[in-house]
Amino acid sequence: MPQRKSGHVTLLDVARACGFSVSTVSIVLSEAPLSQNVAEKTRQQIRAMARQLGYHPDASARSLRRRHSQTIGVLAYDLSDPFCIPIVRGIQAGLQPTSYLPLLMDAQTERRLFDSYLKMILERRAEGVIVIASWVFEEANLLADVEKNHVPIVIVGRDLTGRGISSVLVDNEAGGALAMRHLHQLGHRKIAVIRGPEELFDSEPRWAGARRAAEEVGIRLDPRLVLQLPSMVDPTSGFQGGLSCVRQMLASGLKFTAIAAFDDLTALGAVRGLTEAGLRVPEDCSVLGFDDVLPAEVATPGITTIRQPLREMGLLAARWTLDALEQREKSAKRPAPRLEMSPPELVVRTSSGKPKRRSAPS
């Protein structure tokens, strides 16, 4: 029983155990073209022995020699945000049919971790990098390092084409407009808005879209009913934010029949706030979210929301990365960055409805 000190079974072990050279064993087990020349009997013998010993090729040695790792680094800003998961799923789906494997990292909304994981991805010689980053990051310096090593990179959730990086994100403005138009069609005229926190990239375009749509349909948005979430400390803090915004609105005594919230968790916070005050959703006040994450779907009432095609976005990011790898084979020069603004979609659930005739909470 050939027990290596390293604890791992190597080609040499298998070779010795069945009396062939390391080369032959390698050729057979890696199914190299040359393996057609190897006698069927030999192949069977080698494979049997490899299985018996529990041989697994050493990925380090292999990628060192082959000069590629078959790996795509996937760096998510925070996996505890339900927003990230479908994107990751899309990426996985896009990589599945190829021989590339995702190397998944979770930065936990910590700049320090983000940096160190990105470094690690580079050290592991990932051949491409996909960054999921709706959160605030000043990626400038480290992403530069990625480029310096000629590793193609795609970012999901932010537009960084200005810095030469291909970007996939939802059309936030269209989404904001979609929300506003839906509320208008239901008959709402006094609409409160909870904007995203200042430092979040998505906040501005969503608000711009909502404002534009409101103007188009002739709704006047009362500035006193347009609140802004405070800075977020983690992905779920939108809930608390939504809750306190609604308390504030109710305390103000102003009338409103609907709330367009920044995202689904904010919307859930709003529902909580309204319920606390004895108001019913949607009878007394409609609530709209954004993103379409799991909690919005399984809450009761189900949150009407603006769905981001997250899975598709992840899929696209994977495809672009693979494209870039192919391109790199052919031409040396770096292709121009690409931009996708995916169309959002209105998902009507039960948190929105027509306003009561005798309107207004409070």
Next chain:
Amino acid sequence: MPQRKSGHVTLLDVARACGFSVSTVSIVLSEAPLSQNVAEKTRQQIRAMARQLGYHPDASARSLRRRHSQTIGVLAYDLSDPFCIPIVRGIQAGLQPTSYLPLLMDAQTERRLFDSYLKMILERRAEGVIVIASWVFEEANLLADVEKNHVPIVIVGRDLTGRGISSVLVDNEAGGALAMRHLHQLGHRKIAVIRGPEELFDSEPRWAGARRAAEEVGIRLDPRLVLQLPSMVDPTSGFQGGLSCVRQMLASGLKFTAIAAFDDLTALGAVRGLTEAGLRVPEDCSVLGFDDVLPAEVATPGITTIRQPLREMGLLAARWTLDALEQREKSAKRPAPRLEMSPPELVVRTSSGKPKRRSAPS
């Protein structure tokens, strides 16, 4: 400008660029003990050049030579289950202070993927493996391979000590009992139970705990009000299951004032079902969940639930893995598997309350 064809900057590049040998550069950049002997001026020069060129050591070459990868494989059965994330967080927290890095994989509830990722973890020469597996898997064969390579392994969410694998899981029975006692204390006597699907490991002990507690406090559980979820196809199908179970219960015309659901998503499905039928939670019927995942917290009413200390469980799994690595240095023989049954905790929110005097929905 030394542009390597491989696209990556190597030690040789740095060496040539500043006129020292590869050895010296390696010694300096890896901060080997010998680097104390290297002139301060030299060190600075080398470091500056490395930074300028964007050098990152090749992890493959390094771990090949050093014979260890500083990596712990983390294989989650399905990251889209909110249950997994806090565990992963705990693992990350446990690994943080060490130089080990988590290699995170998401099996997407697919046996095929589970196997191929486990294989990959082995090929990457992860020094330890943590498997998160509340889901059904017959891991026998592949986990055996892990053992064959002397890689310590810890499983979270199932008891596999019988197969010699250290296991961390919640004390499901205690949890089930906790739920039942809470409902009893509130004054409920007619309690419906939604059991987990047959193939899920957790189902049986939770039910056993509930039954035991019911007996202890003198509650008779009507077998017609004990339903079982159908087989799950994905982690969120508990919602649909809970919904249809409640419809069934209501259709039966039997009276009950509370529902103890298998997990939080099932509970949310139950709330939906009750609401559909015009019943209020908790006034007309209390609902209890299990796990304490995000959607339970942000729904309104907040779901009263049995909290699993997921983060702590992940932390423990990480610690045990590190322990095993240390042990392995010292003694050759494999230590006995360890077992942790973490105590669950009752989290009271607003989905549970006293039954109405004139009780019972119908």
Next chain:
DNA sequence: TTCTACTATTCAAACGTTTGAATGTCAACA
């Protein structure tokens, strides 16, 4: 017989690091 072609297998170099041993330099000491 020699040549060619094919089959089956092995040699040996290389991938980028690390590291124990070796080399060289310089100053101080005997």
Next chain:
DNA sequence: TGTTGACATTCAAACGTTTGAATAGTAGAA
């Protein structure tokens, strides 16, 4: 002058794999 030791740097082998080139062995063709 030679010896010792400290310092600064380099040599060269090794990690486990892959692969172009080389080596045998066999068989059929000229």
